[in-house]
Every structure is written in C-alpha cells, then in structure tokens.
Amino acid sequence: MTRKRIADERPVHRDALKTGRPGAHWAVPGALFFALFALVPLGVVIYLSFTTWKGLGDPQWTGLTSWQELFRDRYIPQSVWIMLGLLVATICVQLPVAALLGTWAAGPQRNRAVLASIYFLPLLLSTAAIAIVWKQLMDPNFGLPAHLKELVGGTGDFIGTSHGALITLVMVGAWQYIPFHMLLFQGAVRSIPDVLYQAAEIDGAGRVRCFFSITLPQLRNTIITSLIFMVVGGLTGFDTVLILTMGGPGRDTTTTPLLMYFEAFRSYHFGKGSAIAVLLIVVATTVSLLLTRLSGYDRMESTKEGV
Amino acid sequence: MKPRPNWIAGGLSVLWLGFITIPIYAIVAGSVATGQAYMKGGPVAAPASFTLDSFVRVLAGPFLRYFLNTTIITVSTVVLALVLALPLSYVVVRGKGWASRGVFRLFLFGLAIPSQAVIIPMFWVISAIGLYDTWWGVVLPTAAFSMPISVLILTSGMREITNDLYEAMALDGASAFKTFIRLVIPLSKPSIATLCVFNGLHAWNGFLFPLVLTQSDDVKVVTLGLYSFIFQYGADFPALFAAVILSAIPLVLLYLFARRALVAGLMGVGGK
Numbered sequence: 001m002t003r004k005r006i007a008d009e010r011p012v013h014r015d016a017l018k019t020g021r022p023g024a025h026w027a028v029p030g031a032l033f034f035a036l037f038a039l040v041p042l043g044v045v046i047y048l049s050f051t052t053w054k055g056l057g058d059p060q061w062t063g064l065t066s067w068q069e070l071f072r073d074r075y076i077p078q079s080v081w082i083m084l085g086l087l088v089a090t091i092c093v094q095l096p097v098a099a100l101l102g103t104w105a106a107g108p109q110r111n112r113a114v115l116a117s118i119y120f121l122p123l124l125l126s127t128a129a130i131a132i133v134w135k136q137l138m139d140p141n142f143g144l145p146a147h148l149k150e151l152v153g154g155t156g157d158f159i160g161t162s163h164g165a166l167i168t169l170v171m172v173g174a175w176q177y178i179p180f181h182m183l184l185f186q187g188a189v190r191s192i193p194d195v196l197y198q199a200a201e202i203d204g205a206g207r208v209r210c211f212f213s214i215t216l217p218q219l220r221n222t223i224i225t226s227l228i229f230m231v232v233g234g235l236t237g238f239d240t241v242l243i244l245t246m247g248g249p250g251r252d253t254t255t256t257p258l259l260m261y262f263e264a265f266r267s268y269h270f271g272k273g274s275a276i277a278v279l280l281i282v283v284a285t286t287v288s289l290l291l292t293r294l295s296g297y298d299r300m301e302s303t304k305e306g307v
Numbered sequence: 308m309k310p311r312p313n314w315i316a317g318g319l320s321v322l323w324l325g326f327i328t329i330p331i332y333a334i335v336a337g338s339v340a341t342g343q344a345y346m347k348g349g350p351v352a353a354p355a356s357f358t359l360d361s362f363v364r365v366l367a368g369p370f371l372r373y374f375l376n377t378t379i380i381t382v383s384t385v386v387l388a389l390v391l392a393l394p395l396s397y398v399v400v401r402g403k404g405w406a407s408r409g410v411f412r413l414f415l416f417g418l419a420i421p422s423q424a425v426i427i428p429m430f431w432v433i434s435a436i437g438l439y440d441t442w443w444g445v446v447l448p449t450a451a452f453s454m455p456i457s458v459l460i461l462t463s464g465m466r467e468i469t470n471d472l473y474e475a476m477a478l479d480g481a482s483a484f485k486t487f488i489r490l491v492i493p494l495s496k497p498s499i500a501t502l503c504v505f506n507g508l509h510a511w512n513g514f515l516f517p518l519v520l521t522q523s524d525d526v527k528v529v530t531l532g533l534y535s536f537i538f539q540y541g542a543d544f545p546a547l548f549a550a551v552i553l554s555a556i557p558l559v560l561l562y563l564f565a566r567r568a569l570v571a572g573l574m575g576v577g578g579k
Contacts, residue, residue, distance in 0.1 A: 022402055115320055
C-alpha cells in the first residue's frame with residue numbers, strides 16, 4: 001500500500017513502477033567485472049608490448065624494442081605460415097566430412113541414430129585428454145606406427161617427422177572437432193523444409209543432384225558458422241600442439257600462439273610475447289570480421305525466403 | 308515412403324566409425340590391460356589381460372585432489388557467470404536507452420576476443436592483485452571470458468518472453484526486481500540450463516588459464532594433472548588411460564542422463 005501511495009505522488013516513479021523495467025545500474029556489476037578481466041588485459045597487452053619484462057618486478061618501458069625484435073625474427077613469419085597451412089588443411093578435411101556425415105546422420109533411420117550417438121563420443125573428452133591419448137597412440141616405441149611398421153614400413157616415429165607431425169595434428173583435430181560440426185550440420189539439414197525435396201523428386205532429380213542443388217545451398221549459414229569456428233580455433237588454439245608435438249620436430253609445428261607462449265613463459269621475454277599476442281589479436285579479429293562481412297553473415301539472410 | 312539405401316554414404320559412415328572408435332577402444336582396453344601386455348600388443352590389440360590396478364594407481368596419487376580442484380573451479384565459474392549475466396541480460400532485453408544497447412554491443416565485441424591471446428596480461432593482472440596460484444585466480448578470468456556467450460544465450464531466451472506477461476506483472480504493480488524474480492528467472496530456466504552446461508564444459512576442460520595462472524599441486528586441475536602424468540607416469544600407459552577415463556566421468560554421466568541438455572550446452576544455443 002505504502003509503495004502505491006508514493007507512486008501516486010510522483011508520476012515519474014509511477015511510470016517506472018508500472019512498466020517494471022530495470023534501471024541501467026542492474027548491468028553495472030557484470031559489465032564492470034567483464035571490463036576488469038577481459039578488456040583491461042586487452043589494454044595491458046598493448047602496454048606490455050612496449051616494455052621489457054622478465055615476469056618479476058615491474059615492466060621497463062623500452063619503446064619499440066620488442067616490436068623491432070618481432071620484425072627481425074624469422075621464426076615469426078614461419079610460425080604464421082605453419083598456422084595458416086594447418087588451418088587450410090583443417091578446413092579442407094573437416095568441412096566436407098562434417099557436411100556429408102551431418103547430412104547422413106540427419107536421416108530418420110534407426111541405425112543412423114545409433115551410429116550418430118557413437119560419433120558423439122570424442123565430445124566427452126577434454127582437449128588435453130584427447131591430445132594425451134593421441135600422443136600415446138603415436139608413440140614412437142609403443143604406438144600404432146611402431147606396431148604397424150612391418151606392414152607399412154617407416155621407423156615408427158611418424159610424429160617425429162615434419163610431415164608426420166603436421167598430418168597427426170590435422171588428424172587429431174578432425175577426430176576432436178568433426179563430431180561437433182557434424183551436429184551443427186545434422187540440425188541444419190533436419191530443418192530444411194521437406195517440400196523442397198518433394199518438388200525436386202517430381203522434377204526427377206536424383207540423390208546427388210538433390211544434395212548439390214538443395215542441401216548445400218540451404219546449409220550456407222551453417223557452413224559459414226562452421227568456418228568461423230574453425231578459423232578462430234585454428235588461429236588461437238594451441239593446447240593440442242603443446243601437448244602433442246611441443247612445436248617439434250625442431251620448430252616445424254610451432255604455430256604463432258605457441259611461439260607467443262614459449263617467448264613469454266619459457267624464455268621470459270614477456271615484452272616480445274606481448275607483441276606477438278597483439279599481432280595475433282589483430283590477425284584473428286580481422287580474419288573473422290572479414291569472413292562475416294564477405295559472406296554477408298552479419299545480415300543473416302534467411303535461406304527460407306520464398307518457401 | 309521408404310528411402311533407398313545409400314551405399315556410398317553408408318560406406319563412408321562405417322569408415323568414420325572405425326576412425327572414431329580406434330582411440331576409444333585404445334583408451335578402454337589400455338586402461339584395463341597390464342603395462343606389459345599393452346607394450347607387447349600395442350594400442351589396438353585384442354584384450355589379453357584384465358586388471359583394474361591402473362585405476363588404483365591413479366586414485367592413490369593426487370588425482371582426487373585435482374578432481375576436487377576442477378570441481379570447485381567449475382562450480383564457482385558457473386555460479387559467478389550466472390549471477391552476473393542474469394541481471395545484465397535483463398537490462399539488455401528490458402532496459403531503456405543507450406545503456407542497454409551499449410552493454411549488448413560491448414559483449415558482442417567481447418565475443419571476438421581470443422582468450423589465448425591475453426594470457427600474458429592476465430598473468431600480470433592476476434599476479435598484481437595477488438591471486439596467482441589460487442582458485443580465484445583461475446575462476447575470475449574463466450568466468451569473465453564466459454560472460455559474452457552467457458549474455459547472448461540469456462538474452463535470446465528472454466526475448467521470447469511476451470510483452471503481455473510483462474504488462475500483466477506491471478498491472479499488478481510489480482517492481483523491476485519482482486518481475487525479475489517472479490517472471491524472468493522462471494521463464495529463463497531452459498537458457499539457464501544451457502548456459503550452465505556450456506560454461507561448465509569450458510571451465511571443466513580449461514587448460515590454458517590454469518597452465519599459466521597456477522603452479523602448485525594444491526590448486527592443480529585435472530587437465531593439467533593429465534598433462535603432468537605424461538612425465539610423471541612415463542611409460543605407464545594403462546595409468547594414463549585410466550586417468551583419461553576418470554577425467555571424463557562427469558561428462559559421461561551427462562551424456563547418459565541428460566543428452567539433450569549436453570547437446571544444447573555444447574552448441575551454446577538457447578534451450579528450445
């Protein structure tokens with residue numbers, strides 16, 4: 001009762017009470033927390049890239065020294081090429097397989113549902129666990145290549161060769177992430193209207209024709225979503241590489257994020273590590289922005305228009 | 308109408324089944340094999356021995372401690388992100404003016420920040436506030452980086468609540484707080500569930516923040532524990548595989564009893 005009386009006396013408050021809308025102050029704790037632990041570090045990394053810091057004490061302002069080192073270091077362009085190469089290989093393997101499997105699993109058949117639930121299993125393991133399991137599987141002495149060397153030849157140290165290490169990384173990525181992308185495609189295929197296929201059937205289109213003329217175009221938005229996940233993951237992820245190959249043999253699988261980690265937490269060159277981090281942030285954000293812009297994903301055109 | 312069998316797709320699906328199950332088989336068979344049998348037969352040999360010693364060895368070590376640490380960190384992260392993201396999303400959906408739009412933009416931008424790229428400044432910030440090598444030192448950054456997706460999931464759920472319901476609450480003279488408690492939270496339950504699973508998975512599987520922000524065994528998480536087992540157990544392959552299985556128990560339980568929630572959480576899409 002009392003609240004109502006006050007409200008009657010003050011029309012402004014009365015309106016606020018009537019609509020029951022939250023004031024902006026409701027957002028303050030969350031926004032402040034996010035700013036402190038996500039946006040502040042973003043600023044700090046730029047600051048640190050202009051300093052020399054060994055991890056202890058205070059960072060010393062040294063201007064462009066770290067950046068000059070960065071541009072002189074020939075391992076940096078090398079790491080960028082390795083990262084991009086792995087990314088392209090990952091996309092070429094994962095996208096088609098995930099799209100095909102997802103389309104297949106979207107069918108109503110019982111056996112497909114059973115198999116799809118087995119395909120799901122890698123999603124139950126953490127990245128660390130997966131990398132550790134594959135490390136054992138590829139072990140030069142007790143792993144699969146070692147036991148198969150009578151059959152296929154080689155020394156058994158597949159992961160110790162430059163190409164072998166790169167192939168292993170792409171393979172492990174496929175094992176870990178295709179189930180996820182498959183789920184995306186499965187859901188998307190199920191939401192394609194049946195009338196499209198019925199119409200195609202009347203026109204006499206076969207299964208292959210249906211896939212390329214109906215399913216794939218209808219999956220456009222899902223393909224772009226998948227691509228963004230792969231690109232962002234490929235440009236920033238490094239736990240798998242760290243555990244599986246440690247960037248080796250030599251530096252043949254040292255991607256840019258791994259190089260950043262080594263510079264900072266192994267060599268204690270936090271300034272240069274920060275400069276690499278800034279480079280990484282710029283590249284990753286630009287690429288994902290470009291991807292959304294080029295594909296028109298930000299406009300989110302519906303593939304259902306005209307149906 | 309019964310669809311024709313699709314042999315090409317069927318063949319591909321069986322090949323894929325092989326690829327998916329070989330490592331799974333190796334994990335399960337390896338964990339119950341004796342060390343000697345494993346080394347002789349290799350990862351995909353037919354089971355020749357059965358023993359649960361490997362699990363005993365792992366559980367006798369610090370594994371349970373790591374498990375407890377991960378649980379504490381996961382629960383704290385999920386709760387913290389939820390408590391902060393709920394009122395924030397409420398403002399984004401129901402608030403008026405520049406604040407609600409600005410807040411939403413901020414979090415959309417936040418979605419694009421790769422957490423890997425800020426580990427160096429995070430190390431500096433967490434050390435500076437004296438939280439290095441503590442649970443909180445891992446919880447705070449992990450929760451912060453789950454905020455953007457949390458806000459996205461919650462707002463898309465809250466936008467489904469119709470205006471009539473808000474108006475009915477307003478007619479009853481309910482304040483913003485009362486509307487929040489009585490209407491918004493109960494109707495957001497599906498998206499809250501999705502968000503808890505999504506953030507829980509990320510915290511549970513987190514590797515990078517703990518790697519950089521902790522060092523002692525007292526706060527070590529399971530993923531890092533597995534990593535150190537490579538060096539610690541050396542050639543004790545069965546123990547490694549047993550540890551991998553133990554680390555996946557919560558997710559296996561979710562998979563068995565709440566598959567729908569798990570899938571929605573994995574996708575990070577509103578719980579519909």
